[in-house]
Amino acid sequence: MSVPAKLALHGVSKSFGPTEVLHDVSLSLFAGQVHALIGENGAGKSTTMKILAGYQPPSSGRIELDGAKVHFASLHDGEMAGIVMIHQEFNLAEQLTVEQNIFLGRELRRGLLLDKAEMRRQAIAHLARVSCDVDPDTPVSRLSNSDKQMVEIAKALSRDAQVLVMDEPTAVLTTRETDILFNQVRALRAAGTAVLFTSHKLDEVAEISDHVTVMRDGAVVHSGPSQDISEDAMATAMVGRPVSDLYPPKSGVAVEAPVVLSVEELTVPGYAQDISFELRQGEILGIGGLIGAGRTEAMEGLVALRPATAKSVTLFGQPQNFRSPGAAQAAGLCYLTEDRKLRGLLLERGMRENLTLQTLHKFGRFFVDTKSEDAALSKAIIDFDIRAGDRAIAVGNLSGGNQQKLLLAKVMLSEPRVLIIDEPTRGIDIGTKQQIYACLRRLAAEGHAIVVISSEMPELIGLSDRVMVMRLGRVSGTVSGAAIDEDTIVRLSMGLDPQSAPNTELA
Structure with missing residues (x-):
């Protein structure tokens, strides 16, 4: 006799008005298994997860819990059944503290009073599980995006879920934080929790999942063991076409191409110091480094989004001293933020x-x-x-x-003639990434000069003509040509000797 799924959808469809967004979707989550759900943005993953967790009812079809048909009238019903969801967009109350968020709606009491001491003790323990060292009394509004995500994960883990639904949990996490999360996921799997995991990072899907379901245009197009499908096959199933040529050919910008932007000793107090670089016409310059290296802050300072000073900034041969982002835009320099939603x-x-x-x-x-x-x-x-x-x-x-x-x-x-784009493909599916990469390369071919800040190593390597690496607020080195590889970039990010790699210019 086969063991019933912990949670399953059978023939589920979902319509918003006359538009059907899910078509006959079936999905089974088993205890002690990590089930990956992947697909392009708009494929129907989020709607599927919301139906599983009780956020939305299906228009047709049925939901089963331990083999019995159930109906979730609300999120509360789903949580009472042991289903917890970690959202892609933070589901935290910004003005409350970390501790208050973890226990929001299920505060611990001692008699008529809140048991603040016990909630603080447990909050510290839950944060320690994910190696998050923030003070529980810190308002969430003061946390970085990655710390917010770790708090969201700690909050979910504190609920002892039977089913954990994770919507893009690693989108804003560092590699170290992702490793910590995956260790927790493995522990949950070993304890018998059913986990649904979504990510646009197919290497993560291959690493952590036991089973993969692929959705496209609101329907399931593949479902089977992870070991039976390669990352390339996952990508092809997602977009319905081969994506082996994810990165367009590099331009091979000549060293004699005119310099359009020259920055000398840019300093953003508290974040970056003495940042100097040149950007040539038609070039894509990547900026790499660990989270907290000062990459975003330096570029925000350059376009006057933050207080900054510089020995000199020259744009198209003209000295500049931008007093506002509008002034930078008027001069032909634009910054595209990493946080599109806020x-x-x-x-x-x-x-x-x-x-x-x-x-x-x-x-x-x-x-x-x-x-x-x-x-x-x-x-x-x-x-x-x-x-x-x-x-x-x-x-x-x-x-x-x-x-x-x-x-x-x-x-x-x-x-703009010079474009700075911060984390251009964060939280985006592989098909859309391919489109954005092609767009950036086309803009470079048309004569635009582009700076790309990215935390994704393959993106830096595949897209950039040169990579400037930052560490602790300073430039630790610049690599180009054959030296643009993971080993060299990681070594520079960590402050290690890049072993005198060819074309490496140490700062």
């Missing part, structure tokens, strides 16, 4: 308003010409392959990949 887009507004917000002066002096805005949106949808069923859809309802493409279109509407 700092890049207005999630409750439509695509048209988001696209033109940064360049409203182009669409009317006293009144906004909405017809011109609509025309600009139509062009952006074609140029950047933004996929949305309704042009008026709130941007928050777009998939992460389409949000990122809209943000890139928004920045390019200002016609």
Whole structure:
């Protein structure tokens, strides 16, 4: 007699109005198994997970728990059944402390009073499980994105889930933090927990999962043991086409190409010191280094998003001293933030308003010409392959990949000649990554100069003409050509000798 699945969907479909987004989806999660669910943004993964966890009811089909049909009327019903979900977008109360978030809605009491001492003791223990050393009294709003994610994970682990649903849990984690999380996942698996894991990082899927289900366009297109499908086959199943050529050919920018941006001794107090580099026309310069190395802060300082000083900044041969991001934009230098949801887009507004917000002066002096805005949106949808069923859809309802493409279109509407793009493909599926890489290489071929900050090693290696590595707020070295490899970049990130690798210029 076969053991029933801990939690399963059978023939589930889901419609929002007249649009069916899930089509006859069946999925089984077993105790002591890590089940990976993968697919492009918009494939239906998030809707599937929300139905499993009780956030949304199915339009048809059934949900079974331990072989018995169940109906979850709410998230609370799902949690009462032992199903806990770790969200891709943080589900934390920003103004409450870490400790308050961990116990929110299930506070411990001693009589009529809150048992604060016990909650603090347990909060410290839960944080220690994921090697997160933040103070439990710290407001969540003051944490980094990676620390917020670790708090989210600690909160979920504290609930002793029978089923743990993890939606892109590693998207903002460092390699070390991911290793810590995976150790916890293995411990949960050994203890008999059923785990559903989603990630766009296929190497992680291959490493941690026992079973892989692939979704495309709202339907399951593959389901089977992880050992029976390669990473390349996963990618092909996800997008419906081969993606072996993920990175377009590099331009081979000549050393004699004109320097368009020169920075000498840029300092951002508390984050980066004496950062110097040059950027040539048609070049993609990658910036690597560990989280906390000062990469983002240095570039934010360059475009006046943070207080900064520099010995000199020269853009297209002209000395610059930017007092605001608007001044940098007017000079032809634009920065695309790593945080598209909080700092890049207005999630409750439509695509048209988001696209033109940064360049409203182009669409009317006293009144906004909405017809011109609509025309600009139509062009952006074609140029950047933004996929949305309704042009008026709130941007928050777009998939992460389409949000990122809209943000890139928004920045390019200002016609920058130098573009700084921070974490260009974070939380994006492999098919959309391929599109964005091709877009960046096309922009470089057209004469734009591009700086890419990335925490993904394959992205740095596959996309960059040169890589500048930062460590502890300083440039530790720059590599180019054949020296752009993982070993050299990691050594520079850790402050180790890169063994005099060819084309390595030590700072």
